[in-house]
Amino acid sequence: DDFVFHLLLHAADLVEGHLRRRLAELDLRPRQARVLDALARMGEASQVDLAREFGVTPASMSTMTARLIAAGFISRETDPDETRSNILRLTKLGSDLIVAIHAAWRDIDRLIEDRIGPNKAVALSALAKDLRDELGGHGPSV
Numbered sequence: 369d370d371f372v373f374h375l376l377l378h379a380a381d382l383v384e385g386h387l388r389r390r391l392a393e394l395d396l397r398p399r400q401a402r403v404l405d406a407l408a409r410m411g412e413a414s415q416v417d418l419a420r421e422f423g424v425t426p427a428s429m430s431t432m433t434a435r436l437i438a439a440g441f442i443s444r445e446t447d448p449d450e451t452r453s454n455i456l457r458l459t460k461l462g463s464d465l466i467v468a469i470h471a472a473w474r475d476i477d478r479l480i481e482d483r484i485g486p487n488k489a490v491a492l493s494a495l496a497k498d499l500r501d502e503l504g505g506h507g508p509s510v
Contacts, residue, residue: 390472401469412457
């Protein structure tokens, strides 16, 4: 039997493998690229806000942002209104990466379209969005 979830997971793993290889050219991982994109949309955010956006714990987000800070892609400053909180922003280097990240994502969209055709790719996108929304997920907040 082919379980729907198994086929979805297997396809997602294969697509993510292509994305990982593509983002390796930028020295990024998929989730790091998503965090940079979120900061580009939000302008600035606390680690708590980013953790909420991604549905992870603040500690997990702290680990991820620490790597992005060390790489010089984001900066961290103490929030002037809440001294126990930090504000994260893209650096110039991080901002410059957004165009390359979006290009990589478009490449993966084209890969999917090339493999299953444009009509099926559009249908897959709509179905994936419906499933995400029905499972309580959401698109980018900003």
